[in-house]
Amino acid sequence: MTGIKKVAARAGVSIATVSNVINGTRNVSEPLRQRVLTAINELGYQADPLASHMKKKHTRTIGLITTRITSLFYPYVIDGINQVIETAGYDLVLHDTRDDPEREISCIRRLVQSRVSGIILDTSHDKNDETYFLNLSGLSHRGYHTPVVGLELDLSHYGLDSVFVDGTEGGCLATGHLISCGCSRIAHITGPLHSSLTKDRLLGYRRALAQSGMTFDEALVTAGDFSQLSGYRATGRLLAQDIAFDGIFAANDQMAAGACHALRERSLKIPEDIRLVGYDNTFVASVVRPSISTIDVPKTEMGRQAAACLIDRIEGSATDAMPRAVRLPASLVIRETTRRDADPDWALFDW
Amino acid sequence: MTGIKKVAARAGVSIATVSNVINGTRNVSEPLRQRVLTAINELGYQADPLASHMKKKHTRTIGLITTRITSLFYPYVIDGINQVIETAGYDLVLHDTRDDPEREISCIRRLVQSRVSGIILDTSHDKNDETYFLNLSGLSHRGYHTPVVGLELDLSHYGLDSVFVDGTEGGCLATGHLISCGCSRIAHITGPLHSSLTKDRLLGYRRALAQSGMTFDEALVTAGDFSQLSGYRATGRLLAQDIAFDGIFAANDQMAAGACHALRERSLKIPEDIRLVGYDNTFVASVVRPSISTIDVPKTEMGRQAAACLIDRIEGSATDAMPRAVRLPASLVIRETTRRDADPDWALFDW
DNA sequence: ACTGGTTTGAAAAACGTTTTTCAGGATGGT
DNA sequence: ACCATCCTGAAAAACGTTTTTCAAACCAGT
Numbered sequence: 001m002t003g004i005k006k007v008a009a010r011a012g013v014s015i016a017t018v019s020n021v022i023n024g025t026r027n028v029s030e031p032l033r034q035r036v037l038t039a040i041n042e043l044g045y046q047a048d049p050l051a052s053h054m055k056k057k058h059t060r061t062i063g064l065i066t067t068r069i070t071s072l073f074y075p076y077v078i079d080g081i082n083q084v085i086e087t088a089g090y091d092l093v094l095h096d097t098r099d100d101p102e103r104e105i106s107c108i109r110r111l112v113q114s115r116v117s118g119i120i121l122d123t124s125h126d127k128n129d130e131t132y133f134l135n136l137s138g139l140s141h142r143g144y145h146t147p148v149v150g151l152e153l154d155l156s157h158y159g160l161d162s163v164f165v166d167g168t169e170g171g172c173l174a175t176g177h178l179i180s181c182g183c184s185r186i187a188h189i190t191g192p193l194h195s196s197l198t199k200d201r202l203l204g205y206r207r208a209l210a211q212s213g214m215t216f217d218e219a220l221v222t223a224g225d226f227s228q229l230s231g232y233r234a235t236g237r238l239l240a241q242d243i244a245f246d247g248i249f250a251a252n253d254q255m256a257a258g259a260c261h262a263l264r265e266r267s268l269k270i271p272e273d274i275r276l277v278g279y280d281n282t283f284v285a286s287v288v289r290p291s292i293s294t295i296d297v298p299k300t301e302m303g304r305q306a307a308a309c310l311i312d313r314i315e316g317s318a319t320d321a322m323p324r325a326v327r328l329p330a331s332l333v334i335r336e337t338t339r340r341d342a343d344p345d346w347a348l349f350d351w
Numbered sequence: 352m353t354g355i356k357k358v359a360a361r362a363g364v365s366i367a368t369v370s371n372v373i374n375g376t377r378n379v380s381e382p383l384r385q386r387v388l389t390a391i392n393e394l395g396y397q398a399d400p401l402a403s404h405m406k407k408k409h410t411r412t413i414g415l416i417t418t419r420i421t422s423l424f425y426p427y428v429i430d431g432i433n434q435v436i437e438t439a440g441y442d443l444v445l446h447d448t449r450d451d452p453e454r455e456i457s458c459i460r461r462l463v464q465s466r467v468s469g470i471i472l473d474t475s476h477d478k479n480d481e482t483y484f485l486n487l488s489g490l491s492h493r494g495y496h497t498p499v500v501g502l503e504l505d506l507s508h509y510g511l512d513s514v515f516v517d518g519t520e521g522g523c524l525a526t527g528h529l530i531s532c533g534c535s536r537i538a539h540i541t542g543p544l545h546s547s548l549t550k551d552r553l554l555g556y557r558r559a560l561a562q563s564g565m566t567f568d569e570a571l572v573t574a575g576d577f578s579q580l581s582g583y584r585a586t587g588r589l590l591a592q593d594i595a596f597d598g599i600f601a602a603n604d605q606m607a608a609g610a611c612h613a614l615r616e617r618s619l620k621i622p623e624d625i626r627l628v629g630y631d632n633t634f635v636a637s638v639v640r641p642s643i644s645t646i647d648v649p650k651t652e653m654g655r656q657a658a659a660c661l662i663d664r665i666e667g668s669a670t671d672a673m674p675r676a677v678r679l680p681a682s683l684v685i686r687e688t689t690r691r692d693a694d695p696d697w698a699l700f701d702w
Numbered sequence: 703a704c705t706g707g708t709t710t711g712a713a714a715a716a717c718g719t720t721t722t723t724c725a726g727g728a729t730g731g732t
Numbered sequence: 733a734c735c736a737t738c739c740t741g742a743a744a745a746a747c748g749t750t751t752t753t754c755a756a757a758c759c760a761g762t
Contacts, residue, residue: 002493003718014742019720029740048493049465050410051718054401054747061444069433070426072634078420082447091465093412093444096433114400114442142353142399228638257638264640283423284638287579287608289615354748365712370750380710402748405717 004047011039022047053115057144061091062310063111063119065104069096071226072253072282073299077151080303081120088311090117099124112141118310122151127196133158137323147313149306153196156325161313163306163326167197170295170330171204172211174249174277177293179212181275181338183247187220189234189259191251198223201251201279219243224255231255235262246274253278253285256292260337276337290336298328355398362390373398404466408495412442413661414462414470416455420447422577423604423633424650428502431654432471439662441468450475463492469661473502478547484509488674498664500657504547507676512664514657514677518548521646521681522555523562525600525628528644530563532626532689534598538571540585540610542602549574552602552630570594575606582609590617597625604629604636607643611688627688641687649679 008015013032020026021036028036039045053059062085066074081092093116095107101124111119119139125132137159139146150162178186188205191198202221209216222237224230231250235258238245250256256278260270268274270290278285281296305326335342359366364383371377372387379387390396404410413436417425432443444467446458452475462470470490476483488510490497501513529537539556542549553572560567573588575581582601586609589596601607607629611621619625621641629636632647656677686693 005718015719016721016743017741020741023720025720027740032741046464048718050401050405050408051747052720054405054718054749055720057401057747059401069429072423075421075426078445079447082420082445091444091446091461093442094429094433095442096430110442113397254638261640284634287605287635288639289612356748366749367713367751368711371711374750376750377711378709383711399748402717403750405719405748406750408717 011035058117061116063116065121067099067124076299077303080300081307084307118147120306156323161324165297167200168204171201172208175205175208178247185245186247187245189250190223191226228254228258231258232262235259253282293335293338296331362386409468412467414467416472418450418475427650428654431651432658435658468665469498471657507674512675516648516681518551519555522552523559526556526559529598536596537598538596540601541574542577579605579609582606583613586610586613604633644686644689647682
């Protein structure tokens with residue numbers, strides 16, 4: 001028993017007073033406070049988190065739900081989350097859904113039951129699934145409400161804090177860049193069609209075309225699944241059609257890399273014959289040659305913001321404040337697939 | 352109060368009996384058992400983990416300590432860990448040390464205090480730091496012993512279960528492959544010199560040379576820091592020396608990618624002029640062209656084994672059994688940097 | 703039938719905190 | 733001086749389980 005009782009005994013006070021000193025729950029007169037504090041120091045006492053959690057009804061832990069941990073996206077997000085929660089004294093518990101909406105539900109149930117203080121959710125449900133998300137805003141278990149912040153998608157209209165990059169804007173930026181490079185026929189390799197991320201980027205692609213008065217050609221749009229291989233195959237399909245094009249916007253970097261290889265196999269020159277833009281600015285885009293122009297999404301910052309937002313919600317008295325929508329900017333990273341003499345920018349990543 | 356009391360009341364038994372039914376702690380006569388079970392089902396009762404943890408003295412959570420979460424190594428390890436702990440009903444909490452031994456200590460302290468059931472540790476301490484590791488085998492807090500399994504390094508002689516790939520064997524394999532490709536002067540780009548991983552791979556390099564009767568030339572060994580950029584620069588240094596060589600063994604894939612770019616800038620042909628082998632078989636090695644021959648370490652399997660081992664230690668009665676040393680095999684993956692016509696093997700990763 | 707041991711169930715203690723309740727003492731306004 | 737109010741500290745309740753303790757019931761062997 002290294003517990004609070006020993007401290008109380010040593011300081012000659014009641015355990016309630018010790019607890020009050022530690023948590024600042026109530027005023028304790030200065031002399032007594034000092035006695036308690038020194039007793040704590042001398043004994044090197046630290047409250048048992050387990051007992052504390054039991055009373056407080058949550059575990060000072062935040063849950064992160066990812067769709068596929070092996071994607072190149074999350075490690076940076078996690079890094080950002082860590083930066084924030086470390087100083088705030090929270091722990092991070094990880095759950096991966098492997099892109100399975102069912103599993104997502106069970107992960108959430110489990111997290112709520114184990115009383116995490118809050119959840120950061122990268123959902124694989126369609127962003128129009130109203131009932132699902134409305135449910136999420138009212139998550140609670142035995143009286144403790146579990147706040148959720150959405151990652152990558154704007155779910156604020158469902159009452160959920162959200163941290164995201166506008167995919168439409170990003171898609172528009174990417175396509176616009178190709179246009180401004182002089183491309184006149186631009187193909188688009190999408191992600192899996194059910195994904196909301198895919199839809200947004202496609203929308204951006206169409207918007208950019210429209211803004212430049214270019215016509216949308218269904219034949220130039222083909223679906224991948226975010227894998228390198230799918231990008232390779234999609235490019236093969238595009239080339240097999242005998243419809244000319246001089247630019248490709250791939251919905252992520254890995255598919256862009258696959259496209260790159262496919263083009264090279266046909267001895268097409270990048271960027272001279274065909275220009276290429278990816279999405280996400282992951283490691284892939286900078287390691288490959290030619291390095292891939294892409295849309296940067298601030299992964300680390302997203303992690304930081306999501307964590308900060310969540311902790312605010314957990315600790316802040318503003319429990320009924322409006323849901324926050326933290327919209328982070330997409331930005332264009334120009335590399336060799338759109339400009340021959342682009343800086344290879346080795347140092348962009350801290351590898 | 353959705354608690355155990357309600358269940359007991361409904362089944363007309365004491366709460367102790369309910370607890371015994373749930374945990375199988377004691378024999379309960381069949382009729383009573385059934386009554387309790389149906390009461391549980393009807394109420395949809397689930398024991399509150401927090402209260403349970405408090406009594407049991409641990410949280411059914413395992414802690415993973417990584418050295419740098421943004422490396423391409425961990426996501427697969429995590430995937431493997433998840434596969435095992437999900438079915439066993441454990442949660443995963445993540446801590447990253449950013450390669451700082453001090454931070455590692457505080458992470459461990461924190462995990463132990465928060466009463467994780469066990470820890471998987473990828474240490475950044477030197478593997479000869481005897482006092483440190485011996486301490487780790489006796490980790491405990493308020494009577495609960497926290498088992499630790501080492502990842503990547505064999506720490507079994509310190510009493511710690513370990514899951515690892517023998518870096519010496521890997522280094523030997525890589526170098527041997529270059530030799531068997533006909534290379535006669537082989538350079539080595541190491542990782543940071545303090546790292547035990549670095550030392551092992553270097554040792555393997557020397558062993559392979561010795562086995563083939565080749566002399567070790569200090570001038571052909573230069574240090575990097577596992578980053579792409581460092582591989583690029585290291586290669587520059589090697590080339591600037593005016594000492595001929597026809598093969599490079601880089602201690603990881605990212606440095607190999609950097610080397611690749613440096614060689615290409617000087618119009619050296621890979622693999623014709625210089626052959627190249629990396630280490631780890633990460634995504635980098637397969638996405639780059641030419642694709643990089645490398646040493647595969649079974650990341651997912653390592654995660655699985657580490658988790659399984661830890662859970663055994665936590666739950667098994669074999670608490671005093673000998674520390675296990677799970678030595679996983681390194682294997683050679685031949686790609687274009689050592690054989691021109693190698694299969695580009697798109698499908699190796701599930702991206 | 704009686705004894706000694708084994709099952710089985712309920713009652714109560716324990717886990718280590720936080721929170722509520724209660725009371726004594728100080729404070730301040732009339 | 734007196735009453736009401738506020739502050740401070742201790743005692744006790746509470747959190748929801750698991751574990752220990754105790755007693756009754758049952759069984760087998762004499």
